[in-house]
Amino acid sequence: RARAADMTLPHSVVQTPIFMPVGTQGTLKGIIPEQLEALDCRIMLANTYHLGNRPGEQVLKAGGGLHKFMNWPRSLLTDSGGFQMVSLSKLTEITEEGVNFESPYDGSKCMLTPERSIEIQQAIGADIMMQLDDVVDSTCKDEDRFEEARHRTVRWLDRCIEAHTRPDKQNLFPIVQGGLDEGKRKDCADQLTKRNVPGFAIGGLSGGEDKSTFCRIVKVSAENLPDDKPRYVMGVGHQVDIIACVALGSDMFDCVFPTRTARFGSALVFEYPGELQLKKSKFKMDFRPIDENCDCSTCQNYTRAYLHTVVTKEPSACHLVSIHNVAHQLRLMKRARDAIIEDKFPQFVAKFMLDLYPDKKYPDWAQQAFQGVGISLEE
Amino acid sequence: MKFIIDGVAGKTVATGCATAAARAGQLEVRSSLPVLDTPAPLIRCRGGAIPHLTHETLQYLDTANRTLLIPYQYHSTQTDVLKAYQKGLGSFLGEKDRMSMLTVQDPGEETKSGYNQNKAISVWSGCNRNIVDVDGYKQFVRVAQPDIVVPLCDGDTPPDSTSKRINKAAKRTIDFLDSFLELKDENPKMNVVAAVEGGLDPVVRKLSAIETSKRNVDAFLLDGFHSNGTAAESLRWEAIKEPFLETIFHLPAEKPRFFLGPAGPRLLLELVSAGVDVFDTSYPNLVTERNAFLVFNNKFTKDWDPLEGADNHDLMFEKNFENDEMKMEMRSLVEGCSCYTCRNFTVAYLYHLVHVKEMLAKVLLSLHNLHHYLTFFKSIREAILADQIHLLHRQILQPL
Numbered sequence: 001r002a003r004a005a006d007m008t009l010p011h012s013v014v015q016t017p018i019f020m021p022v023g024t025q026g027t028l029k030g031i032i033p034e035q036l037e038a039l040d041c042r043i044m045l046a047n048t049y050h051l052g053n054r055p056g057e058q059v060l061k062a063g064g065g066l067h068k069f070m071n072w073p074r075s076l077l078t079d080s081g082g083f084q085m086v087s088l089s090k091l092t093e094i095t096e097e098g099v100n101f102e103s104p105y106d107g108s109k110c111m112l113t114p115e116r117s118i119e120i121q122q123a124i125g126a127d128i129m130m131q132l133d134d135v136v137d138s139t140c141k142d143e144d145r146f147e148e149a150r151h152r153t154v155r156w157l158d159r160c161i162e163a164h165t166r167p168d169k170q171n172l173f174p175i176v177q178g179g180l181d182e183g184k185r186k187d188c189a190d191q192l193t194k195r196n197v198p199g200f201a202i203g204g205l206s207g208g209e210d211k212s213t214f215c216r217i218v219k220v221s222a223e224n225l226p227d228d229k230p231r232y233v234m235g236v237g238h239q240v241d242i243i244a245c246v247a248l249g250s251d252m253f254d255c256v257f258p259t260r261t262a263r264f265g266s267a268l269v270f271e272y273p274g275e276l277q278l279k280k281s282k283f284k285m286d287f288r289p290i291d292e293n294c295d296c297s298t299c300q301n302y303t304r305a306y307l308h309t310v311v312t313k314e315p316s317a318c319h320l321v322s323i324h325n326v327a328h329q330l331r332l333m334k335r336a337r338d339a340i341i342e343d344k345f346p347q348f349v350a351k352f353m354l355d356l357y358p359d360k361k362y363p364d365w366a367q368q369a370f371q372g373v374g375i376s377l378e379e
Numbered sequence: 380m381k382f383i384i385d386g387v388a389g390k391t392v393a394t395g396c397a398t399a400a401a402r403a404g405q406l407e408v409r410s411s412l413p414v415l416d417t418p419a420p421l422i423r424c425r426g427g428a429i430p431h432l433t434h435e436t437l438q439y440l441d442t443a444n445r446t447l448l449i450p451y452q453y454h455s456t457q458t459d460v461l462k463a464y465q466k467g468l469g470s471f472l473g474e475k476d477r478m479s480m481l482t483v484q485d486p487g488e489e490t491k492s493g494y495n496q497n498k499a500i501s502v503w504s505g506c507n508r509n510i511v512d513v514d515g516y517k518q519f520v521r522v523a524q525p526d527i528v529v530p531l532c533d534g535d536t537p538p539d540s541t542s543k544r545i546n547k548a549a550k551r552t553i554d555f556l557d558s559f560l561e562l563k564d565e566n567p568k569m570n571v572v573a574a575v576e577g578g579l580d581p582v583v584r585k586l587s588a589i590e591t592s593k594r595n596v597d598a599f600l601l602d603g604f605h606s607n608g609t610a611a612e613s614l615r616w617e618a619i620k621e622p623f624l625e626t627i628f629h630l631p632a633e634k635p636r637f638f639l640g641p642a643g644p645r646l647l648l649e650l651v652s653a654g655v656d657v658f659d660t661s662y663p664n665l666v667t668e669r670n671a672f673l674v675f676n677n678k679f680t681k682d683w684d685p686l687e688g689a690d691n692h693d694l695m696f697e698k699n700f701e702n703d704e705m706k707m708e709m710r711s712l713v714e715g716c717s718c719y720t721c722r723n724f725t726v727a728y729l730y731h732l733v734h735v736k737e738m739l740a741k742v743l744l745s746l747h748n749l750h751h752y753l754t755f756f757k758s759i760r761e762a763i764l765a766d767q768i769h770l771l772h773r774q775i776l777q778p779l
Binding site (some may be wrong): 028035058285287300323 | 411427429430431432433434436439457460463465471472473505562583588601656706707708723724725727728730731732737738739741742743
């Protein structure tokens with residue numbers, strides 16, 4: 001079910017499957033945007049919740065939108081602000097009108113409505129905006145809550161569409177909800193498909209649910225969405241998760257993981273164990289680059305031994321590993337894409353998994369997910 | 380090391396001595412690399428990296444012929460690693476195509492006082508102390524392969540030092556030097572910048588200068604006038620003038636003079652006028668650390684007429700982001716600045732980054748501050764060659 005496509009956005013053409021690095025506050029942890037261009041990154045994320053607070057709508061408008069403000073000429077995607085609100089505020093109350101919450105900055109009470117979310121996202125000016133959805137933690141036990149949430153999500157989508165005054169400049173994506181129930185997911189997907197939208201997101205996952213359930217729901221959500229529009233699985237993630245989702249028919253991914261783990265001196269690689277903890281003493285005399293086949297500037301100029309001496313100590317070490325980790329994720333997606341285009345995706349997956357698990361003790365959930373779409377791993 | 384002096388400020392010899400006059404020069408160390416035009420700052424490293432910058436982001440700064448200054452204190456436990464690596468410290472740090480100078484203590488970080496011993500120096504990295512003697516230091520130098528090196532020295536002479544301390548520091552440093560110079564027999568191409576000590580005692584200074592000059596060294600480091608770091612930013616020329624000049628008077632004019640430590644515009648101009656050739660970038664680094672940016676006038680206007688009236692700039696050398704009006708200011712940090720930050724980002728964006736404590740703030744501030752400081756050095760050199768260093772002095776420091 002894997003597919004490769006070209007997605008043309010106002011600021012750049014994005015080749016899917018694609019991983020989008022996350023620049024929460026209008027910056028990617030110490031990386032200058034031009035460096036991302038050098039890695040051929042075509043799209044990155046920014047968070048409406050954070051930016052709506054600081055620097056705020058007024059400043060963003062005065063600055064000509066986020067692209068200009070942060071000097072990133074390529075594409076941007078913003079989330080609605082809903083997820084952070086629920087996860088970061090101590091006190092949120094969700095009503096039909098919107099999300100009532102207490103600001104963690106000054107304790108003041110605010111309301112985020114679908115209309116307000118669109119307003120802020122328009123000030124930011126991202127190429128892709130997300131609707132404000134009623135997101136429920138996937139480990140919630142209250143079935144009624146999921147039922148309420150997915151219907152409200154559809155109603156909020158309509159309000160978002162109504163409030164969106166720049167459909168020619170910004171794309172609005174709805175988000176499929178429905179918790180972990182296949183029926184609810186299918187129904188939600190059907191509802192959203194009825195609207196004239198340019199793409200879809202699959203949300204409400206990557207919380208605390210187990211991986212096989214996760215895959216099952218991604219699969220169901222994806223197969224009930226139209227083929228000719230992009231599918232964005234929010235908050236994914238780790239390498240195997242991404243490839244599994246690609247196999248299940250998804251096109252776009254985002255996660256703070258690569259840049260967050262870089263801060264702790266962890267570099268992503270293709271071979272077992274998938275991550276190098278550069279602080280460990282075994283790297284003291286390892287004079288190889290993080291990845292000998294990587295052409296990012298970190299791997300071209302620095303050794304593991306050097307990084308071992310600076311990670312978690314010097315801020316520039318965080319930049320160096322971040323650059324590599326983003327490069328790694330982009331390369332992973334490119335390899336997947338090339339394999340799909342050459343009709344060799346199953347072979348790609350088999351090799352990818354074997355490199356990560358040379359003892360062939362693949363995680364069950366992954367094996368099952370791949371098998372479910374006709375990909376068998378090497379035994 | 381080849382040092383060619385291509386201009387000496389004639390009219391400005393306020394010191395009354397030919398060796399203590401501002402000079403513009405060219406320093407050639409590695410023939411395969413461009414020469415360093417002096418006066419010049421070395422790019423100071425901290426903890427094995429240029430603060431906040433990487434090999435890639437350093438390209439956004441015009442540093443074609445810049446040399447790195449690497450303080451040994453951060454690398455004292457890396458002798459074994461470098462020995463196995465074999466390609467030298469500069470390469471290890473990701474900069475094999477730049478020259479590197481090894482010094483003992485970091486000019487940008489305060490050096491703890493009172494920890495040196497008779498035959499060994501204490502160096503700190505974070506909370507860890509390492510004690511190194513000349514042999515240990517020589518072993519490190521052999522595997523680090525710096526283009527230029529300061530021998531092990533004792534510069535622990537803060538202003539309130541006793542005479543005993545000052546004399547010990549000076550004598551010890553000469554002993555270390557003599558032992559260290561055995562390396563030069565092994566490797567005659569090694570460039571040695573000998574530290575001259577003596578605290579603020581003019582007599583000891585004179586003796587140190589004379590003694591050090593007798594040795595086969597390539598340049599001199601005027602050391603021991605401060606203890607490095609932010610505290611050293613408040614060093615005033617008036618406080619060190621006498622012992623400083625006493626040192627310079629007894630150093631040969633034809634060899635370069637180094638001064639390491641945070642030198643803001645005032646002190647820098649005095650030191651240049653006294654005949655110092657090479658400095659370092661700890662000052663712009665420290666400005667960056669407090670989330671500030673340099674704004675002082677760093678351009679040289681030839682034949683500037685002081686009687687034309689005061690220039691339209693105030694005497695603030697730096698500004699920070701505490702003014703909330705900056706939140707909406709969509710202009711560059713400094714009007715007319717051609718640095719990467721000023722060409723691509725606004726005050727408002729930097730304000731945002733600083734207030735949300737994002738790492739990019741210091742990256743962009745570093746690029747601006749280093750550029751500003753490097754540009755200042757270009758202006759200084761121009762002024763010396765035009766024999767108008769005194770005019771530059773007034774241009775920069777003219778109060779409103």
